[in-house]
Amino acid sequence: MIAEIITIGDELLYGSRIDTNSAFLGNRLDGAGIDVRYMTSTGDNMEFMIEAISLALRRADIVITTGGLGPTDDDITKNAICKVFKRNLIFHEDILERLQLRFSERGLKMPAVNQNQALLPQGAKFLPNKTGSALGIIIEERGKVFCSMPGVPHEMRAMTDDELIPRLQSKLGNKVIQRHKIRTIGISEAALSEKIRPALKFAEGVSLAYLPSYRGVDLCIKGVGTITAEVESGVELLVNGIRRTASKYIFTEDDRELEEVVGELLLKNGLTLAVAESCTGGMLGSRITRASGSSGYFAGGIIAYSNEVKTNSLGVPVETINRFGAVSAETAKAMAAGVIKVTGADVGISVTGIAGPTGGTDEKPVGTIFLGLATTRSSTHRKLRLGTDREINRERSVSAALNFIRKELLGLA
Amino acid sequence: MIAEIITIGDELLYGSRIDTNSAFLGNRLDGAGIDVRYMTSTGDNMEFMIEAISLALRRADIVITTGGLGPTDDDITKNAICKVFKRNLIFHEDILERLQLRFSERGLKMPAVNQNQALLPQGAKFLPNKTGSALGIIIEERGKVFCSMPGVPHEMRAMTDDELIPRLQSKLGNKVIQRHKIRTIGISEAALSEKIRPALKFAEGVSLAYLPSYRGVDLCIKGVGTITAEVESGVELLVNGIRRTASKYIFTEDDRELEEVVGELLLKNGLTLAVAESCTGGMLGSRITRASGSSGYFAGGIIAYSNEVKTNSLGVPVETINRFGAVSAETAKAMAAGVIKVTGADVGISVTGIAGPTGGTDEKPVGTIFLGLATTRSSTHRKLRLGTDREINRERSVSAALNFIRKELLGLA
Numbered sequence: 001m002i003a004e005i006i007t008i009g010d011e012l013l014y015g016s017r018i019d020t021n022s023a024f025l026g027n028r029l030d031g032a033g034i035d036v037r038y039m040t041s042t043g044d045n046m047e048f049m050i051e052a053i054s055l056a057l058r059r060a061d062i063v064i065t066t067g068g069l070g071p072t073d074d075d076i077t078k079n080a081i082c083k084v085f086k087r088n089l090i091f092h093e094d095i096l097e098r099l100q101l102r103f104s105e106r107g108l109k110m111p112a113v114n115q116n117q118a119l120l121p122q123g124a125k126f127l128p129n130k131t132g133s134a135l136g137i138i139i140e141e142r143g144k145v146f147c148s149m150p151g152v153p154h155e156m157r158a159m160t161d162d163e164l165i166p167r168l169q170s171k172l173g174n175k176v177i178q179r180h181k182i183r184t185i186g187i188s189e190a191a192l193s194e195k196i197r198p199a200l201k202f203a204e205g206v207s208l209a210y211l212p213s214y215r216g217v218d219l220c221i222k223g224v225g226t227i228t229a230e231v232e233s234g235v236e237l238l239v240n241g242i243r244r245t246a247s248k249y250i251f252t253e254d255d256r257e258l259e260e261v262v263g264e265l266l267l268k269n270g271l272t273l274a275v276a277e278s279c280t281g282g283m284l285g286s287r288i289t290r291a292s293g294s295s296g297y298f299a300g301g302i303i304a305y306s307n308e309v310k311t312n313s314l315g316v317p318v319e320t321i322n323r324f325g326a327v328s329a330e331t332a333k334a335m336a337a338g339v340i341k342v343t344g345a346d347v348g349i350s351v352t353g354i355a356g357p358t359g360g361t362d363e364k365p366v367g368t369i370f371l372g373l374a375t376t377r378s379s380t381h382r383k384l385r386l387g388t389d390r391e392i393n394r395e396r397s398v399s400a401a402l403n404f405i406r407k408e409l410l411g412l413a
Numbered sequence: 414m415i416a417e418i419i420t421i422g423d424e425l426l427y428g429s430r431i432d433t434n435s436a437f438l439g440n441r442l443d444g445a446g447i448d449v450r451y452m453t454s455t456g457d458n459m460e461f462m463i464e465a466i467s468l469a470l471r472r473a474d475i476v477i478t479t480g481g482l483g484p485t486d487d488d489i490t491k492n493a494i495c496k497v498f499k500r501n502l503i504f505h506e507d508i509l510e511r512l513q514l515r516f517s518e519r520g521l522k523m524p525a526v527n528q529n530q531a532l533l534p535q536g537a538k539f540l541p542n543k544t545g546s547a548l549g550i551i552i553e554e555r556g557k558v559f560c561s562m563p564g565v566p567h568e569m570r571a572m573t574d575d576e577l578i579p580r581l582q583s584k585l586g587n588k589v590i591q592r593h594k595i596r597t598i599g600i601s602e603a604a605l606s607e608k609i610r611p612a613l614k615f616a617e618g619v620s621l622a623y624l625p626s627y628r629g630v631d632l633c634i635k636g637v638g639t640i641t642a643e644v645e646s647g648v649e650l651l652v653n654g655i656r657r658t659a660s661k662y663i664f665t666e667d668d669r670e671l672e673e674v675v676g677e678l679l680l681k682n683g684l685t686l687a688v689a690e691s692c693t694g695g696m697l698g699s700r701i702t703r704a705s706g707s708s709g710y711f712a713g714g715i716i717a718y719s720n721e722v723k724t725n726s727l728g729v730p731v732e733t734i735n736r737f738g739a740v741s742a743e744t745a746k747a748m749a750a751g752v753i754k755v756t757g758a759d760v761g762i763s764v765t766g767i768a769g770p771t772g773g774t775d776e777k778p779v780g781t782i783f784l785g786l787a788t789t790r791s792s793t794h795r796k797l798r799l800g801t802d803r804e805i806n807r808e809r810s811v812s813a814a815l816n817f818i819r820k821e822l823l824g825l826a
Contacts, residue, residue, distance in 0.1 A: 010622050013449045015440030016633065017624065020431050022454065027428030036426045037461055041435065041452040044622065048450055055468075072606045072623050106780075106798050111603040131802055133603075152625070154805060211429050220429070275695070275716065281707070282690065282698025285716040289694025292770055292803055300722040303688065303698040305713035309756055313715075313726075343722055357705055390705055 001172065003034045004060035006052050008067035008077055009151055010043040021066045021156055028160050032169055033177045033224075034062060044068055049080035057084070057144055062168065067151030069134040071113040077148055078121060078137070085139055085146075087122040095126070099133055127163040131155050136163065145171070176231045178223040180239055184249040185216035185258055185403045192217055192246060199241035203234030214395040215258065216251070248412050251403070258402045259287050259294075265409045266297040266347070273405070274345035275301035276314055276335035278326065278352040279369065284398045299345040304335060314338030327352050327364055332372030333379040340374055347408075348374040349401050353384070355393045369397045371404050380408075414585060416442050417473035418452040419465050421480035421490055422564055425454040434479045434569055441573055445581055446588045447475060457481055462493040470497070470557055475581065480564030482547040484526040490561055491534060491550070498552055498559075500535040508539070512546060540576040544568050549576065558584070589644045591636045593652055597662040598629035598671055598816045605630050605659060612654035616647030627808040628671065629664070661825050664816070671815045672700050672707075678822045679710040679760070686818070687758035688714035689727055689748035691739065691765040692782065697811045712756045717748060727751030740765050740777055745785030746792040753787055760821075761787040762814050766797070768806045782810045784817050793821075 005025050011017040022039040029036050037060065042048040049068075056063040068077030082089055096118035103110040117133055120126055127136030127149070134150040136159050147164055149156045184192060189212040200208065205225045211218040219242060223235040243250065251261050266273055275285045282303045288294055304310040307326055311318055316334040324330040335350035353369030360366035367386035372379060382404055386393045406412075418438050424430040435452040442449050450473065455461040462481075469476040481490030495502055509531035516523040530546055533539055540549030540562070547563040549572050560577055562569045597605060602625040609632075613621065618638045624631040632655060636648040656663065664674050679686055688698045695716045701707055717723040720739055724731055729747040737743040748763035766782030773779035780799035785792060795817055799806045819825075 010620075010635075011624055011633065012436070013439050013452065014443035015436035015438070018431065018433055018436045019452075023425070023428035023431045025428070026426050030427035037455065037458075038465065039426065039432075039454040042450060045450075052451065070623070070625075071603050074620075074622050106800075111601075111607045113603050113606055131800060131805065154802070209424075209429055277695065277698070279702070280699065281702025281711070282688070282695025282714075282716065283702075285690070285695025285718070286693065286699050286807075289692070289696075289718060289807075290804060292768075294694070295718060298694070298718050300716040300718035300726075301695075302715060302726075303695065303713040305698070305702060305708060305711050306756075309713040312757075313713075313755060342726055343719075344725075355705075391703060394699075394702075 001034045001062060001168075002060045003029050003036050003062040003064065004056040005036060005039040006056055006063065006065040007039070007041045007151070008044065008049060008065055009041075010074075012041040012067075013043045020153055021151065024153070024157055025064055025066070025160060028165055029062075029168075031177075031179060032165050033172055033175050034168065044074045044076060046076060046080055046083070049077065050083055053080065053084045053146075057146065061143070062145045063147070064164070065148045066156050069117075069137075069148065069150045071111070071116050071133070075116075078119065081137065081139070081146075081148060082121050085121060085141065087124075089119040090122050092118050092120055095120070095135065102133065127159050129155050130158050130162070138167070174226065176223075176225050176228050178231050178235050180221040180235050181253065181255070182219040182221070182239065182242055182250055183216060183252050183258075184219065184246060185251050185399060185406075187217065187246070187249045188212075189217050192219075192249065196242050196245045199245045201237050201241055203230075203237055205231065206234040206238055208238060214392055215399050248407075251406060257290070258399060258406070260291045262402050262405050262409075263288070263291050263294055263297055265406060269409060271346040271409075272297050272299050272344075273347045273349065274299045274339045274343040276339035276348060276350040276372075277301065277303050278305060278310070278335070278350075279355040280351045280394050280397055281305055283394055284349070284351060284401055287398050287402070299343040301339050302342065310335060313342065315341065325364070327354055327368060327370060329370050329372070329381040329383065332370035332381050333374065334372070336372035336374035337379050340376060346375060347405065348372075349405055350374075351397050351401055353393070353397060355397075356388050356390045367393055369393065369400075371397070371401050373404055373408055414447045414475060414581075415473045416447045416449050416475040416477065417469040418449060419469060419476065419478040420452070420454045420564070421457065421462060421478060422454075423456040423487075426456045433566055434564065437566070437570060438477055438479070438573060441578055442475075442581075443590070445578055446585055446590050447581065457487045457489060459489055459493055459496070462490065463496055466493060466497045466559075470559065474556070475558045476560070477577070478561045479569050482530075482550075482561065482563045484524070484529050484546070491532065494550065494552070494559075494561060495534050498534060498554065500537075502532040503535050505531050505533055508533070508548065515546065540572050542568055543571050543575070551580070587639060589638050589641045591644050591648050593634040593648055594666065594668070595632040595634070595652065595655055595663055596629055596665050596671075597632065597659060598664050598812060598819075600630065600659070600662045601625075602630050605632075605662065609655050609658045612658045614650050614654055616643075616650055618644065619647040619651055621651060627805060628812050661820075664819060670703070671812060671819070673704050675815050675818050675822075676701070676704050676707055676710055678819060682822060684759040684822075685710050685712050685757075686760045686762065687712045687752045687756040689752035689761060689763040689785075690714065690716050691718060691723070691748070691763075692768040693764045693807050693810055694718055696807055697762070697764060697814050700811050700815070712758045714752050715755060723748060726755065728754065738777070740767055740781060740783060742783050742785070742794040742796065745783035745794050746787060747785070749785035749787035750792050753789060759788060760818065761785075762818055763787075764810050764814055766806070766810060768810075769801050769803045780806055782806065782813075784810070784814050786817055786821055
């Protein structure tokens with residue numbers, strides 16, 4: 001099956017928004033064994049939309065659009081769909097009632113413009129939207145599947161995973177696709193590739209892709225074939241080579257994030273955690289508390305952005321800061337030890353550094369970050385030398401801090 | 414002049430890389446007064462590339478591709494160009510010499526595969542590449558301009574700004590384009606549209622787009638015409654209508670983020686800020702410290718995820734938590750007042766709530782969030798009723814907290 005993706009919005013054409021929907025959909029369709037050949041972006045313009053949708057319907061089996069389903073005047077995707085499929089918009093009383101309920105549950109009055117969202121092309125099925133007011137639309141005609149979803153990424157993502165992909169999968173044939181993900185942290189894409197390459201054995205139909213991000217490098221293994229046992233053993237062969245050569249960098253082989261893996265390790269060891277953050281300003285705590293069960297092991301901590309807070313709230317001695325600097329192994333360790341005392345947690349982790357873009361010196365250039373880790377018995381540190389981009393340095397420091405805890409708890413340090 | 418952008422690479426189609434080149438080019442072309450109507454991504458496949466390029470040449474005056482110009486086997490864009498334009502690849506001795514020099518200057522021997530990069534389609538002009546080995550290609554034929562650039566973002570960006578845009582500008586007429594952005598916070602897209610719509614007057618060539626996100630709704634106004642004064646007055650007319658009806662929601666009319674606007678207000682008033690965060694776990698502090706000058710007004714704060722930290726580090730009375738709950742106006746105010754005492758800051762802001770997905774009750778369902786704001790003289794609070802998605806609730810709480818500070822400092826509360 002061939003699919004084509006169309007993302008809609010003037011803001012995409014003049015570059016005030018980067019299109020992340022196409023990549024998400026491409027990933028999900030590929031995962032379902034559906035080939036994407038073209039992705040197109042066009043503006044909130046009837047003529048361009050009609051041309052793009054019509055062309056896609058000629059050259060693909062599945063056409064998916066995102067964007068232009070909102071309630072305001074510039075949202076005209078439904079009208080374009082009606083022109084392409086020669087259908088009328090039909091008002092759905094039940095959809096309106098559900099919309100009104102959505103608003104009233106939050107104590108809000110539904111704005112009148114939202115009534116538009118109860119209009120659907122004749123004969124279309126709708127896809128529910130868990131987090132927004134715009135419904136998705138599915139039209140099936142002459143063996144083609146056309147689907148239109150809202151452009152708001154989190155709404156589109158949930159709708160794709162919960163509604164669209166299951167429906168498409170039921171239409172697919174007997175191709176066997178197996179995927180396996182190995183998530184690593186603490187090693188660059190190039191170094192990881194050098195390390196694992198000698199051990200990699202590729203059976204037919206098995207491929208490996210590297211997906212680097214600030215949060216580590218994911219290895220995506222894909223096997224395609226017609227016989228399940230063959231596909232599985234090919235994937236297994238490759239996976240084993242990676243495991244044998246890169247085990248200490250692998251934090252999980254499923255979809256869990258590093259903060260969840262660390263959280264589970266803490267829980268298993270019956271330990272609680274607290275943070276002391278300078279340059280990350282709360283980002284580490286924010287990342288830890290993304291996991292909804294984090295109250296089971298996370299106490300909280302101190303955002304010690306100024307030196308006063310470092311000394312007053314964390315008890316870092318003034319002389320430590322004066323002698324070694326606020327960005328130093330000594331201060332990092334004192335911060336981690338301090339936050340244990342203040343919060344009563346079992347493990348303290350700290351971050352202090354020069355995130356940039358200014359503030360560097362010859363001795364401590366921008367990107368110099370110290371992590372401290374303390375228990376009630378001991379303290380240790382790590383030094384990072386990162387780049388010059390402030391936000392990337394902060395993100396990387398947070399990932400490194402989580403990995404520091406992981407390695408300590410696993411005795412990999 | 415109409416332009417079309419084509420980005421090439423298998424990794425784009427299966428979503429392992431997000432296409433940022435299209436948005437960059439769209440932005441630069443728009444800035445030069447060139448309309449982009451379609452952006453297409455396709456794979457490293459001869460047939461798909463030829464179809465995409467041929468179609469684009471039919472419907473646009475300017476066609477720009479990125480990707481597939483590297484030296485390895487999967488880089489076949491030049492061959493596709495030769496097929497579309499019916500030309501041969503010609504070897505350029507001078508380009509090879511320059512390539513060899515590039516490598517030898519770095520003390521490297523040029524790999525043999527790089528010789529391919531001295532091949533250009535017959536009659537093409539080349540665009541130099543300051544930071545990489547792949548040259549850009551320009552072909553002009555029958556009034557159309559075709560340009561192919563490398564896919565590596567920083568190489569493509571420098572080539573666009575230094576070489577491509579200056580060449581295109583020399584071909585343009587006297588079209589006038591003006592853009593204006595108005596950024597709002599604290600109101601939904603639909604409610605904003607209802608509020609401003611009666612005041613909107615659209616002169617010819619002037620348009621308005623809504624860009625909603627968790628961080629507020631941006632209004633993008635664009636005016637196009639031939640006479641500067643007319644375009645300006647048309648944009649001004651629309652902008653004035655929006656300002657008149659939505660002024661208290663507008664936090665800026667430039668590219669600044671809300672945290673920067675709040676930071677500048679604090680600086681102007683000579684005030685320092687501290688945070689006390691429960692459910693956001695540090696996300697508010699992280700957002701505030703995205704701004705690189707934030708040490709000028711941000712002291713730090715307490716991540717009071719557990720009740721023990723709320724009482725021990727922030728001094729929230731146990732009886733306040735017992736009587737009203739950790740998620741209450743009273744606790745929020747006590748947290749904000751507490752963090753001022755601990756840090757010595759002038760303004761304290763707190764967040765406590767049920768981010769979800771679990772932990773809600775009938776009285777306080779998931780999405781119930783309290784914000785507290787304290788100065789040394791007084792304290793006040795806001796109650797939010799958000800949705801059920803944990804991460805969205807946290808993001809929205811952070812934006813609402815920043816807006817709370819903004820409104821207090823401006824006396825808009």
